[in-house]
Structures are given as C-alpha cells and as structure tokens.
Amino acid sequence: MTDPARDELARAVREHAGRLAAVLVRLIGDFATAEDLVQDAVLTALQRWPVEGVPDRPDAWLFTVARNRGLDLLRREGNHRAKLAQLQWPVRTEPDDRLRLIVTCCHPALPRAAQVALTLRVVCGLTTAQIARAFLVPESTVAQRITRAKRKIADAAIPYRLPADEDLTSRIGEVRTVIYLLLNEGYLATADHAHSHRLVEDAAWLAALLHELVPDDPETAGLLALVRLHRARTGARFTSEGRIVVLADQDRSQWDQTAIAEATALLARAAGRRAPGPYQLQAAIVACHAEAADWASTDWEQIVLLYDMLLHLAPSPVVRLHRGIALRYTKGPRAALAEVDTIADDLEGHHLLHATRAELLRALGDARAAEAADERALALTANPAERTLLQERLHWT
Amino acid sequence: MKYVLMFVETEQYAAELEAMAPDDRDRAYALVGRWMDEHADKIREHRKLMPAHTATTVRLDRATPVVTDGPFVEGKEVVSGFVEVDVADLDEALGMARSWPGCPTVEIRPLES
Known part of the structure; x- marks a missing residue:
C-alpha cells in the first residue's frame, strides 16, 4: 500500500474507532468487552479496506462489524448480548462519551x-x-x-x-x-x-x-499549540537521509507558516485566560523560535524569561538545562556552563546534558573536555538520528 | 464494591509522631477521628495495628516453618492499620484516601466478592 493510502486508512480508523469504543462502553457497560469488539473491527478493517477501499460510511461499517462480532462472541454472556442486540445504527453519541x-x-x-x-x-x-x-x-x-x-x-x-x-x-x-x-x-x-x-x-x-x-482549558490549548508548533517544523528537521538538522541550520522557508500563525493565535487566546501553566510556557518558547526570521534574530532574552517562569511553575533539572542552553546567547558560554553544571549530578544519565556541556566547553576552547562530554552523550542515546548527529560532531573535531 | 485501605507508616512518620508535643499529637489524632466520622457511612470496619516491633512472621515455604521477629517485608514502610470501606468504585475509594490525614501512604485493594 502506498503511504497516502495508508495515512488515509489510519485517519479513517482514528476518526471512527474511538467514537465507536466510547458508544459501546456506555451501552454495554463493560470496558474490556467493548474494547475487544472495536479492536476486532479495526483489524478486520485493516485487512479489507486496503483491498475494497475505505467504505462511504466507515463509522457504520465498523459499527456493523463490531455488533455482529459481538453477537457472535457473546452468545454465552446473555446480559451483554441483549444490550448489543438492541443496538441500531445510527447510535446516538453523547458529547461526554469520548x-x-x-x-x-x-x-x-x-x-x-x-x-x-x-x-x-x-x-x-x-x-x-x-x-x-x-x-x-x-x-x-x-x-x-x-x-x-x-x-x-x-x-x-x-x-x-x-x-x-x-x-x-x-x-x-x-x-x-x-x-x-x-x-x-x-x-x-x-x-x-x-x-x-x-x-x-x-x-x-x-x-x-x-x-x-x-475548549476553555488553557493548558490543553497550550499543549495543542505546542504539538502544532513542533509539527510545523517537521519538514525542516531531517535531511532526506533521515539525519537531524539542528535548529540553527534549519531551512526556515520549509516551516509551515500558516500552521505557526494558527498555533500562536491559539496560544494567545489561551494566555488571555491568565492561567499560565507549563504547556503554555513551553509552547511560548517554541513560538519564539518559530516566529524568528532566522537564528540570529531569535529573542533569547524572552526565551530565558519564559524558562524562568517555567522553572517557577514546574521546577525540574531538565528545564534548568534548557534555561542554561538559552543563557549562552544572553550571558555567554561561561554563565551557561555554570548553570548547566548545577544540575550535572541530577542529569548524569541524560545525553542532552553531556551534549550541551560539550558544546559549551568547545565554545570556551576546551576541546579535550568537550570530546569527553560528546563521547559520554553518545554512549547514552539510543535514538539513531541523535547518535548520528553526535557521531558526526565527534568526527569533525 | 468493597475495598481495604491499608495505612502505611514510615519510620520517619513514627518518629515525628513520637517527637510531637502531647497537644500536637492529640490534634493529629483528632484529625484522624474527624476523618473516620466524616466517612462513617462508608466504613465497615477500622483497625489500628500494634507497632511493627510486636510483629512475628512465619515462613512456610521451606521444609519446616521458620518463625522470625518482625514484619514480613523488611523495610522502612509497615502497615499500621486498615479500614474496610463499601463504596461505588475506585474513584470514591481514592477520594477517601486522598483526604486521609494520618500516615504518609495508603494502599487501596479491592476485596474479593
């Protein structure tokens, strides 16, 4: 199957399977049974839709398969079966079901x-x-x-x-x-x-x-904005060979500016509710990058400020590490390294700590310590794309 | 649906309780008493266990039963009491456990029907 056909199939399943599960759990009253029926229907769809094409009414199709399968399977469980037998298409969905x-x-x-x-x-x-x-x-x-x-x-x-x-x-x-x-x-x-x-x-x-x-929950809006902002940059994040392109080197003309504008508008509406939270702040940080015309015009002062707020609301060593990375561009590599070293013990097993230290040490002219940090980072990541990135850096230096 | 809420004490909690001024300790007990009253309609039984140093464990998984001093799990956390509750579902039991004013850990287990 071609990729677009597979995506189309995935979309159709995603759009309808959860809805069907929500209805069936409510009507049958048994989570596990309802879930099994939907999974069966999905597996049947994945076998038949690629051959027969996605039906005009995928929801009705899935419903019918799940219902018939249920009536068959539940022969011995009279209670569930009776409820299922009464079901007719179209079933009424309640807004709270999902x-x-x-x-x-x-x-x-x-x-x-x-x-x-x-x-x-x-x-x-x-x-x-x-x-x-x-x-x-x-x-x-x-x-x-x-x-x-x-x-x-x-x-x-x-x-x-x-x-x-x-x-x-x-x-x-x-x-x-x-x-x-x-x-x-x-x-x-x-x-x-x-x-x-x-x-x-x-x-x-x-x-x-x-x-x-x-819809009125600002943190959920913030999370949605965060996901969309990341997704808007997908096309520029990898080379055709699947290698990571770091933010500074990304071709920003490949970013989806419409998606970025929509996500930042969503974020602004959420911020209007004046209930800041970790997801809104993370989205705001990504938005700072997404809205910068190029790497040099990144508003690092604003980014450090947002990390300060994030540290206040959700303190964690990882957030402090990222604040340290941003600090490099406002206060320089020495200040950044001092910040990063405060959480070195907490994040000893975290590859990004070592990769960041390597960059900062290199900027400060300590090539040997930088190489050691890079090797430590390489040993700690299992992600193939990140491994390649770190390996290349080891070879360049 | 019936559940047992097992109250789990830590050494630190026991030491803190021990070190409290009598008035403070009375206040801590009063909070627990109020929790029991608030949930009286759901609580079927409640028991406080004697401290861990009174525990004796018998192990039957070897040729002859072995009797040892102390609770069965060697660690800093010991069950110090329990309540049996009758509530609609896990969320209601969780709600009770969340408002528990005593020891720092509560384990919730459904009872077999």
Whole structure:
C-alpha cells in the first residue's frame, strides 16, 4: 500500500474507532468487552479496506462489524448480548462519551505505559502491533500491558464516568501527560522511521480532540499549540537521509507558516485566560523560535524569561538545562556552563546534558573536555538520528 | 464494591509522631477521628495495628516453618492499620484516601466478592 493510502486508512480508523469504543462502553457497560469488539473491527478493517477501499460510511461499517462480532462472541454472556442486540445504527453519541473514554484510559491507578497503550488502542484505534512498532517493544509486551490494564479496570472497579469537576482537572492533566509523552516519543523519529512519525500525528489528533472536549482549558490549548508548533517544523528537521538538522541550520522557508500563525493565535487566546501553566510556557518558547526570521534574530532574552517562569511553575533539572542552553546567547558560554553544571549530578544519565556541556566547553576552547562530554552523550542515546548527529560532531573535531 | 485501605507508616512518620508535643499529637489524632466520622457511612470496619516491633512472621515455604521477629517485608514502610470501606468504585475509594490525614501512604485493594 502506498503511504497516502495508508495515512488515509489510519485517519479513517482514528476518526471512527474511538467514537465507536466510547458508544459501546456506555451501552454495554463493560470496558474490556467493548474494547475487544472495536479492536476486532479495526483489524478486520485493516485487512479489507486496503483491498475494497475505505467504505462511504466507515463509522457504520465498523459499527456493523463490531455488533455482529459481538453477537457472535457473546452468545454465552446473555446480559451483554441483549444490550448489543438492541443496538441500531445510527447510535446516538453523547458529547461526554469520548471524554469519559479518554480519562478512563489515562486513569492514575494505571501505570503510565498502560495509559499510553490503552489510549492509542482505544481512543486512536491503533492495533497492538502498530503500538509495539512505534515504541520499538515486542508486541507481547504491549499486549500484556493492555490485558493487565483491562483486568485492573474490571477487578478494581475503575469507573467509567466523568469525575466531579475538582477531580476532572487533575484527570485531564493525566491525559495531557500521555499526549505529551507521545509527542516526545514521536518527535525524535527519523524520516525513515515512519511509525514514530505517526505518533506525532496521534499526539496532534488527541490534543485537538481534548481541546474540542474542554475548549476553555488553557493548558490543553497550550499543549495543542505546542504539538502544532513542533509539527510545523517537521519538514525542516531531517535531511532526506533521515539525519537531524539542528535548529540553527534549519531551512526556515520549509516551516509551515500558516500552521505557526494558527498555533500562536491559539496560544494567545489561551494566555488571555491568565492561567499560565507549563504547556503554555513551553509552547511560548517554541513560538519564539518559530516566529524568528532566522537564528540570529531569535529573542533569547524572552526565551530565558519564559524558562524562568517555567522553572517557577514546574521546577525540574531538565528545564534548568534548557534555561542554561538559552543563557549562552544572553550571558555567554561561561554563565551557561555554570548553570548547566548545577544540575550535572541530577542529569548524569541524560545525553542532552553531556551534549550541551560539550558544546559549551568547545565554545570556551576546551576541546579535550568537550570530546569527553560528546563521547559520554553518545554512549547514552539510543535514538539513531541523535547518535548520528553526535557521531558526526565527534568526527569533525 | 468493597475495598481495604491499608495505612502505611514510615519510620520517619513514627518518629515525628513520637517527637510531637502531647497537644500536637492529640490534634493529629483528632484529625484522624474527624476523618473516620466524616466517612462513617462508608466504613465497615477500622483497625489500628500494634507497632511493627510486636510483629512475628512465619515462613512456610521451606521444609519446616521458620518463625522470625518482625514484619514480613523488611523495610522502612509497615502497615499500621486498615479500614474496610463499601463504596461505588475506585474513584470514591481514592477520594477517601486522598483526604486521609494520618500516615504518609495508603494502599487501596479491592476485596474479593
């Protein structure tokens, strides 16, 4: 199958599978059963649509397959079967159905890896095999995570309902974390690693869905803006051989200026609510880069200020590291190195710490220490594109 | 749905409680008492265990049973008490656990029906 056809298929599944799951869980009242039926329907679609073409009404098609399969499978479970038998197309969707589904998949009583796998499978309609390929883990690992998660949902009585308002805020925070993880995981993919590339698409789609479900939530708008700003630069981030092009060297004419303008407008609307948060701030930082005509005109003072705010709201060594990187352009490499060295112990196992130290040491003329830091960075990254980048730098110097 | 909320104490928590002025300790106990009252309609049973130094463990996985002093997990965290609750679902049990004013960790386990 060609790439566009595969993307079209993925889009159709993503658009409809989650909706169907949301309806079925509500009607059958059993998360695991509903999820199985949808997954079966998705697998059938993936076999037949490439041959027969995507049907005119993919939603009705998936519904019919899931319902018939359910009536067949549930012969012995009278209760579920009776509910399913009463179902007729078109089913009525309730606006809260998908929000309920997504906060259930990201329930804090489930381990993070299971939240990610469940969300991709149930909300985005990915198959277990697709998730495994995207995360470079064995299919059996993903299958086990999903089975355990579904068992816990049933056995520990994790409810399928929207929590009260005060809890809903923190539950939506869990969903944002999952989407952010997908973005991170997909972000560093190389051009030839098509499955990770899709994770960014899934993150973008999920962020848009969540924003549609809770339009007044500024942090969700901030996350959506963040995903879109990253995606707007995708075309310039890799060479045709799949090598990373660092920000300073990217061809900015390849950036999607329309997408950047839309994302910054979205971010400005969110900021108008005067409830800043980590996602809005991160998006604002990326927006500073996206709006700069070239590397030299980057507003580093503003970026350092945004990192200060981010450190205040969500202090972490990684944020401090990034602040250190920005500090190089406002206060120089010596000040930046001093900042970075304050978190050297915390981030000893983090390749970006060593890669950054290498750059700063090189700028300060300490070639030997720079090379040692680069080697340490290289030993710590598994991402092929990053390895290539670091390897090249070792060879140049 | 029935759950047990197991209250888990750390050495540090026990030491802090020990070091409190009597008035402060009374206040801490009063908070726990108020929590019990607030959730009285959901609590079926509540028990406080004697401290960990009173524990004895019997291991039956060898040729003859082995009796040792102390709790079964050697560590800084020990179960110090529990309540059995009857609530709608895990979210309701989580809500109770979140407002628990005592020791620093609570484990929630559903009871087999």
